[in-house]
Amino acid sequence: MAGLYIHVPFCSQRCSYCDFYFVTTQKSHTGFVEALCREIEIQGQAFGRLEPIETIYFGGGTPSQLSLDELERIVQAANRHFDTSHVLETTFEINPEDATTSYLRGLQGLGIDRLSIGIQSFFDADLKFMNRVHDAGRAKSVLDDVRSAGFDKYSIDLIFGVPGQPKEYWSANLDIAQSFEVPHISTYNLTIEESTPLAKQVERGLVIPTDDDDSMNQFSFTMDYLKERGYEHYEISSFAKKGHRAVHNHKYWSHANYIGVGPSAHSFWWRGLPAKRWSNIRNLRRYEALLAQHVIPTDEEEKLSLDVLADEHVMLRLRTADGLSLKELEDRYGVDLFSSHISVLAELEAGGFIHPIRNQIVRLTDLGKTVCNSVTAKLLPKDAS
Numbered sequence: 001m002a003g004l005y006i007h008v009p010f011c012s013q014r015c016s017y018c019d020f021y022f023v024t025t026q027k028s029h030t031g032f033v034e035a036l037c038r039e040i041e042i043q044g045q046a047f048g049r050l051e052p053i054e055t056i057y058f059g060g061g062t063p064s065q066l067s068l069d070e071l072e073r074i075v076q077a078a079n080r081h082f083d084t085s086h087v088l089e090t091t092f093e094i095n096p097e098d099a100t101t102s103y104l105r106g107l108q109g110l111g112i113d114r115l116s117i118g119i120q121s122f123f124d125a126d127l128k129f130m131n132r133v134h135d136a137g138r139a140k141s142v143l144d145d146v147r148s149a150g151f152d153k154y155s156i157d158l159i160f161g162v163p164g165q166p167k168e169y170w171s172a173n174l175d176i177a178q179s180f181e182v183p184h185i186s187t188y189n190l191t192i193e194e195s196t197p198l199a200k201q202v203e204r205g206l207v208i209p210t211d212d213d214d215s216m217n218q219f220s221f222t223m224d225y226l227k228e229r230g231y232e233h234y235e236i237s238s239f240a241k242k243g244h245r246a247v248h249n250h251k252y253w254s255h256a257n258y259i260g261v262g263p264s265a266h267s268f269w270w271r272g273l274p275a276k277r278w279s280n281i282r283n284l285r286r287y288e289a290l291l292a293q294h295v296i297p298t299d300e301e302e303k304l305s306l307d308v309l310a311d312e313h314v315m316l317r318l319r320t321a322d323g324l325s326l327k328e329l330e331d332r333y334g335v336d337l338f339s340s341h342i343s344v345l346a347e348l349e350a351g352g353f354i355h356p357i358r359n360q361i362v363r364l365t366d367l368g369k370t371v372c373n374s375v376t377a378k379l380l381p382k383d384a385s
């Protein structure tokens with residue numbers, strides 16, 4: 001079954017590190033909602049009958065910039081043009097400052113059953129550095145509000161590797177999350193993306209990026225800390241209590257089909273070769289103008305051969321605790337990695353980067369996770385040893 005991703009491109013201000021597509025100056029959302037519903041209709045006509053939808057994800061930008069009425073129109077459009085009768089999970093990204101009790105209850109009324117909350121840090125100094133809207137007090141109180149509203153499925157984002165952050169802040173961030181018994185935590189290393197305000201601060205020498213070793217130590221600490229407290233580290237950035245894995249994200253990691261709507265959204269569809277991946281244009285005005293003429297606002301489209309898909313599969317699966325199934329790689333992608341990479345696999349196991357292979361599954365150890373990209377590079381099928 002497929003996923004549906006809905007990109008809402010509005011933010012109230014720009015976080016210093018962010019390179020997602022969003023606008024901060026749009027007062028009215030009417031034109032966007034109109035265009036989005038039309039795109040849902042067109043994509044529903046093309047793909048809606050091929051596969052039912054299992055997960056819906058509202059991302060951004062900041063979906064919580066939309067009113068409940070606007071969201072209701074979008075949900076109705078999705079229900080009308082796709083088969084949503086099998087939906088298992090509907091996730092909604094929300095920023096702490098938007099999560100009022102009435103808004104949270106309204107989201108539940110729309111069938112949204114999982115939240116992804118952009119907390120990032122429980123410290124004012126970090127939040128100010130990142131130019132977030134909320135403060136440390138709201139970062140904590142939103143967790144009480146979410147629980148009082150009856151959400152038991154939610155995730156928080158936390159960022160480590162913040163330049164200049166005192167070392168004890170990161171462990172304190174995890175302590176606070178733990179004290180609220182947060183069921184799912186996504187942790188990200190702060191990366192300096194091109195053309196962001198943070199990149200400019202670095203260029204001018206105003207900010208010194210965190211040393212790679214320090215970031216890696218924080219990541220290692222996070223793995224130990226959360227594992228000891230009952231979280232499953234089920235994907236490089238994702239930690240979940242039992243029963244709280246994100247179902248939608250699993251679609252990205254397993255080459256399941258998904259349709260993305262909204263400016264800059266990506267889609268993937270594989271029904272016979274080549275598979276197709278495409279993205280929408282990153283421009284709200286053009287997006288609205290094209291859809292007013294019933295034109296799909298595609299920016300780039302890529303046709304993916306089985307070789308490319310096999311490489312991607314190795315990259316994606318090694319990031320997960322379920323690991324890379326050599327049998328699946330052979331059956332679905334036609335690659336016998338065990339034969340082509342036997343010496344590499346032996347070296348990686350001897351170096352402690354992967355666990356001994358059991359049931360034809362390759363899994364990274366904690367050491368391997370700290371150098372996931374370089375381990376993956378050694379196991380890409382096209383680099384047969």
Ligand code: SF4
Pocket residue numbers: 010011012013014015018019020022060061062095118
């Ligand atoms: S709220 Fe999210 S999408 Fe918007 S600027 Fe901040 S990080 Fe980027």
